[in-house]
Amino acid sequence: MADNTLKNTTYKIAIDAMGGDFAPKSEIEGVIRVFEQNYSKEQLEIVFVGIESVIIENLKKYDVSKINYSIINADEVVTMHDDATAAIKNKKNSSLYIGAELHKQGKVDAFISAGNTGAMMSTCTVLLGRIKGVSRPTIGTFFPTVSGNPTLIVDAGANVDSKPKFLTEFAVMGSIYFSEMLGVDKPKVGLLNIGEEKSKGSEIVVETYSLLSESNLNFIGNIEGGDIFNGKADVVVCDGFTGNIVLKFAESFLGFLKQSIKNFADKSLVNKIQVGLMVPTLKKVLSQFDYQDYGGVPLLGVNGVAIIGHGKSTPKAIQNMILRSIEIIDKDINNKIGLALSETNNKTTN
Amino acid sequence: MADNTLKNTTYKIAIDAMGGDFAPKSEIEGVIRVFEQNYSKEQLEIVFVGIESVIIENLKKYDVSKINYSIINADEVVTMHDDATAAIKNKKNSSLYIGAELHKQGKVDAFISAGNTGAMMSTCTVLLGRIKGVSRPTIGTFFPTVSGNPTLIVDAGANVDSKPKFLTEFAVMGSIYFSEMLGVDKPKVGLLNIGEEKSKGSEIVVETYSLLSESNLNFIGNIEGGDIFNGKADVVVCDGFTGNIVLKFAESFLGFLKQSIKNFADKSLVNKIQVGLMVPTLKKVLSQFDYQDYGGVPLLGVNGVAIIGHGKSTPKAIQNMILRSIEIIDKDINNKIGLALSETNNKTTN
Numbered sequence: 161m162a163d164n165t166l167k168n169t170t171y172k173i174a175i176d177a178m179g180g181d182f183a184p185k186s187e188i189e190g191v192i193r194v195f196e197q198n199y200s201k202e203q204l205e206i207v208f209v210g211i212e213s214v215i216i217e218n219l220k221k222y223d224v225s226k227i228n229y230s231i232i233n234a235d236e237v238v239t240m241h242d243d244a245t246a247a248i249k250n251k252k253n254s255s256l257y258i259g260a261e262l263h264k265q266g267k268v269d270a271f272i273s274a275g276n277t278g279a280m281m282s283t284c285t286v287l288l289g290r291i292k293g294v295s296r297p298t299i300g301t302f303f304p305t306v307s308g309n310p311t312l313i314v315d316a317g318a319n320v321d322s323k324p325k326f327l328t329e330f331a332v333m334g335s336i337y338f339s340e341m342l343g344v345d346k347p348k349v350g351l352l353n354i355g356e357e358k359s360k361g362s363e364i365v366v367e368t369y370s371l372l373s374e375s376n377l378n379f380i381g382n383i384e385g386g387d388i389f390n391g392k393a394d395v396v397v398c399d400g401f402t403g404n405i406v407l408k409f410a411e412s413f414l415g416f417l418k419q420s421i422k423n424f425a426d427k428s429l430v431n432k433i434q435v436g437l438m439v440p441t442l443k444k445v446l447s448q449f450d451y452q453d454y455g456g457v458p459l460l461g462v463n464g465v466a467i468i469g470h471g472k473s474t475p476k477a478i479q480n481m482i483l484r485s486i487e488i489i490d491k492d493i494n495n496k497i498g499l500a501l502s503e504t505n506n507k508t509t510n
Numbered sequence: 511m512a513d514n515t516l517k518n519t520t521y522k523i524a525i526d527a528m529g530g531d532f533a534p535k536s537e538i539e540g541v542i543r544v545f546e547q548n549y550s551k552e553q554l555e556i557v558f559v560g561i562e563s564v565i566i567e568n569l570k571k572y573d574v575s576k577i578n579y580s581i582i583n584a585d586e587v588v589t590m591h592d593d594a595t596a597a598i599k600n601k602k603n604s605s606l607y608i609g610a611e612l613h614k615q616g617k618v619d620a621f622i623s624a625g626n627t628g629a630m631m632s633t634c635t636v637l638l639g640r641i642k643g644v645s646r647p648t649i650g651t652f653f654p655t656v657s658g659n660p661t662l663i664v665d666a667g668a669n670v671d672s673k674p675k676f677l678t679e680f681a682v683m684g685s686i687y688f689s690e691m692l693g694v695d696k697p698k699v700g701l702l703n704i705g706e707e708k709s710k711g712s713e714i715v716v717e718t719y720s721l722l723s724e725s726n727l728n729f730i731g732n733i734e735g736g737d738i739f740n741g742k743a744d745v746v747v748c749d750g751f752t753g754n755i756v757l758k759f760a761e762s763f764l765g766f767l768k769q770s771i772k773n774f775a776d777k778s779l780v781n782k783i784q785v786g787l788m789v790p791t792l793k794k795v796l797s798q799f800d801y802q803d804y805g806g807v808p809l810l811g812v813n814g815v816a817i818i819g820h821g822k823s824t825p826k827a828i829q830n831m832i833l834r835s836i837e838i839i840d841k842d843i844n845n846k847i848g849l850a851l852s853e854t855n856n857k858t859t860n
Contacts, residue, residue: 306769317704320712354667354754362670362751385758389766401712402752404704408735409756413763416739419656424795434791441784442792445774 169205169228171486172268177210178237178255180274180473184210184218187274190478191227198483201228206482207268209234210255234258240471244278248286256280260287263464270485272456274469274478281318281459281468288464291494293501296322297461298330298400299468300337301407304448307391312338312347314397316457317404324367327351327397328375332500333460334395335377340491342394350383350393352402358382364399372397375504414446455480458488461497465489519555519578521836522618527560528587528605530624530823534560534568537624540828541577548833551578556832557618559584559609584608590821594628598636606630610637613814620835622806624819624828631668631809631818638814641844643851646672647811648680648750649818650687651757654798657741662688663702664747666807667754674717677701677747678725682850683810684745685727690841692744700733700743702752708732714749722747725854764796805830808838811847815839 175191177184191206205228208215212233236254238247247257256275263271264287273280277299285297300314314334319326331349338347351369353361358369360382372379383393388406398406421442425435455477456469465488467481488494525541527534541556555578558565562583586604588597597607606625613621614637623630635647650664664684669676681699688697701719703711708719710732722729733743738756748756771792775785805827806819815838817831838844 306766306773320704352755354670354751365751385755385760386762388759389762398755401704401715402755405702405735405748405752406755406759409738409759410735412736412739416656417767420798421795423656431794434794438788438791441788444781444784445771448770 169201170203171199171270171489172205172207173482173485174207174209174232174259174262174268174271175478175482176255176259176271176273176275177208177215177231178234178275180469180478181240181471182473183274184208184215186473186475186478188215188218188222189475190473190482191229192222192224193475193479194482195227197479199486201226204228204482204486205230207232207262209259209262211235211237232258232262238276238279240276242276242279244276244282246276247279247283257283257287260284260466263466264288269489270465270467272467272469272478272481272485274456274471274473274481277317277468277471280466284459284462284464284466288462288466291461291463291498291501293329293498293504294333294461295329296326297459298333299457299459300330300334300395301403301457303388303396303407303410305389305391309342309344309391309394311388311391311393312395313352313388313403313407314395314460315400315403316407317400318459319400321401322364322399324364324371327364327368327399328371328504329461329501331372331375331377331379331395331397332504333497334397336493336496336500337458337460338394340493340496341487344394346378347394348380348392349377349395349397350380350387352388352396352398352406353382353384355384356382368397376500455484458484458493460493463494465494519551520553521549521620521839522555522557523832523835524557524559524582524609524612524618524621525828525832526605526609526621526623526625527558527565527581528584528625530819530828531590531821532823533624534558534565536823536825536828538565538568538572539825540823540832541579542572542574543825543829544832545577547829549836551576554578554836555580557582557609557612559612560605561585561587582608582612588626588629590626592626592629594626594632596626597629597633607633607637610634610816613816614638619839620815620817622817622819622828622831622835624806624821624823624831627667627818627821630816634809634812634814634816638812638816641811641813641848641851643679643848643854644683644811645679646676647809648683649807649809650680650684650745651753651807653738653746653757653760655739655741659692659694659741659744661738661741661743662697662745663738663753663757664745664810665750665753666757667750668809669750671751672714672749674714674721677714677718677749678721678854679811679851681722681725681727681729681745681747682854683847684747686843686846686850687808687810688745690843690846691837694744696728697744698730698742699727699745699747700730700737702738702746702748702756703732703734705734706732718747726850805834808834808843810843813844815844 234255301316302310459466584605651666652660809816
């Protein structure tokens with residue numbers, strides 16, 4: 161029987177121990193990193209949710225004396241191939257469902273999973289509910305830029321066929337999140353479009369342009385695909401269809417570059433030597449685009465703190481997801497979103 | 511007075527001499543390259559369309575004895591800042607309008623411009639008309655892939671808010687173009703989406719999936735943003751909104767990489783030396799992604815051969831645009847599109 165009595169620490173964070181491709185190894189090692197580097201046992205308690213025997217077996221491989229944890233058993237696992245509604249419909253004994261349920265019941269302050277993104281979004285939305293004024297919860301992803309600060313793409317894939325009202329809400333949520341996490345007052349909001357003029361783009365986008373123009377946001381107008389990396393906008397607003405495609409396309413750049421270098425090296429011995437000399441420097445340059453640093457994305461707009469990680473999350477990514485969740489709690493982001501949306505809605509309906 | 515009597519050559523190609531950012535220099539030098547490297551004066555005649563005095567003045571800088579050309583005067587110029595309908599509405603004496611008009615009248619076999627893309631699309635669509643069965647002409651852009659062959663993204667920005675029927679037509683036109691230009695029988699057609707399952711994506715995309723499934727095309731299903739560079743599909747079908755954003759985002763990647771390398775080099779002398787050693791090799795690797803090689807994109811679906819070039823077209827790009835137009839003529843691509851669409855439409859309506 162797991163010790164499921166939650167202790168009186170500052171933060172209690174539940175983590176889906178069966179979530180990512182490297183679960184529970186990444187999850188356990190990520191938690192160990194947090195206790196080694198960031199928080200004491202008095203400050204933080206981690207609740208591992210998953211198949212108890214598997215978790216216990218894996219924990220044996222580590223010195224866990226320095227970490228403060230408990231285990232909540234969950235017999236089922238939502239896989240990457242499961243439908244987004246799987247946990248809600250059929251797998252209520254899954255780690256993903258039970259973790260979200262624990263958060264709903266107020267037994268933990270946040271829930272983290274590197275598992276099935278769609279299932280995590282729908283389960284958390286259904287169980288936790290939406291913040292007042294939010295039509296659709298959204299996920300925002302940070303992209304690196306040449307300007308130093310990253311840019312936040314919102315929505316990065318949670319919603320397709322978004323109405324102008326939804327896109328405007330994404331902009332509000334994204335602005336608050338960017339502002340709080342990066343310490344930037346009034347972040348610049350750009351609408352992703354195919355030209356700068358306000359008449360450009362799809363009907364949805366043209367209508368969103370006018371809603372954003374009327375809002376309290378620091379709306380800088382349309383931006384194009386070529387502006388994402390230059391940091392022209394802090395927050396880039398788009399439908400989840402476009403956002404997801406841009407995100408996955410961007411993630412494939414490094415692999416494409418790597419394969420191109422390999423193809424070049426394979427052509428001759430001289431090429432191979434030149435590449436051998438180049439690669440260490442190139443790796444250093446590219447190390448700044450480490451997606452692990454951002455450590456997962458929050459599901460913005462739900463009544464709770466739910467962090468969704470990449471399936472391939474490493475221990476470092478898991479560590480950052482935990483730190484990210486605590487930051488969101490500390491900065492009271494959900495209350496700020498609720499307040500901002502009530503102002504936006506008052507403005508629109510007045 | 512320009513010599514506007516068209517001579518009896520195999521090909522007569524009109525070129526907008528005022529089009530690109532480097533006009534008429536790039537245009538003239540591109541033409542010279544074609545006569546030096548590809549076609550004789552007996553095979554090809556170029557018709558420069560633009561302000562006659564400017565063209566003559568610029569031609570003086572070169573030995574033009576080896577090129578076969580004539581000039582058609584056009585007093586006005588469509589700029590990059592003009593609206594897409596500018597040429598049709600107000601600038602009928604522009605090089606862009608007169609060039610398209612020459613083609614409409616059958617006085618030239620093709621018309622090429624590195625000028626205002628939107629104006630070129632709308633002017634050619636209005637003047638040349640559409641091939642029977644085409645709802646919306648489209649532009650397709652080649653992207654490099656790790657597989658060797660490029661992939662064709664269609665629509666790359668000509669149409670937003672495309673209906674499933676339009677997207678299916680883009681797939682047909684793109685397949686024929688890819689097949690003829692790359693010599694690939696039955697190219698693989700992928701639908702750009704946010705997941706592999708047929709139920710994924712926006713309403714438009716879901717409906718397009720079923721139309722493509724019923725077509726004669728070699729439809730391989732949905733592909734994701736991360737699949738563009740891996741060459742999973744030969745032809746990637748998407749709405750022009752998504753296509754344009756992906757294209758401009760991709761074009762910005764090299765600039766982003768360059769700036770990141772510069773930022774790294776600026777940090778220390780050691781970094782600067784390492785970068786100095788790396789850059790020559792990296793340039794060789796990246797040279798294969800030279801967009802100039804593809805030399806402009808055709809406006810597929812119009813009754814004619816209209817090639818649209820990048821505003822920053824170099825002489826090499828202009829040369830390739832001319833070669834591309836001749837290839838399209840030789841391969842009788844427009845007739846093949848008309849035939850394929852009449853088959854597709856018969857199939858759909860039966």
